Amino acid sequence: MRGRFISLEGGEGAGKSTQVRALAAALEGRGIPVRVTREPGGSEGAEAIRNLLMQGAVTRWSPHAEALLFAAARADHVEKLIQPAIGAGTWVICDRFVDSSRAxxxxxxxxxxxxxxxxxxxGARGLLPDRTFVLEVPVEQGRARAEGRDGAAADRFAARDHGFHADVAAAFRAYAAQEPDRIRLIDAAADREAVTAALLAGLTDLLP
Structure with a gap:
């Protein structure tokens, strides 16, 4: 049986990495094999590209160059990790995917x-997740969380201004309105356990 492909999206400090791990643990507790991964990254080639994308000045790459680098990393990630895993019956949970590039x-x-x-x-043969969750927090709250987590080590994307992150948040909401069957909005300002429960509830129709 084919595995499922789940992505978690959202702005900076939304708690994606925390919830990826929590959701994986909850699914494994139900006997479902799970592979956790991230973008950019996940495969050897994609991790090498990640270093180019995440480090350096905000102006290091133009949006067009970023888009090409992300697409190259994603193509390798899909071919080397995601498709083989779901083909073997494993559920893949990915911290970001193509909707982040779109936003x-x-x-x-x-x-x-x-x-x-x-x-x-x-690049990725048009692969889309079976379900995408957008973790939503107010932009300022998310930025405060990210700054508390990263301090002076913020990456090229976290370091961008309020207007940029507001545009990202609005884009995710628009995508959810356009594709309600695939993309679900989750209130990530709630406590961690409540967010994980909401994610599981959003997978009810996909669970075996």
């Missing part, structure tokens, strides 16, 4: 959404 390089970076979708169709 960050697209809506906030100025690249046409259709161009990013076409790039994804070529």
């Amino acid at each position: 960050y390089q697209g809506a906030a970076g100025g690249i046409d959404d259709a161009a990013l979708i076409a790039l994804h169709a070529f």
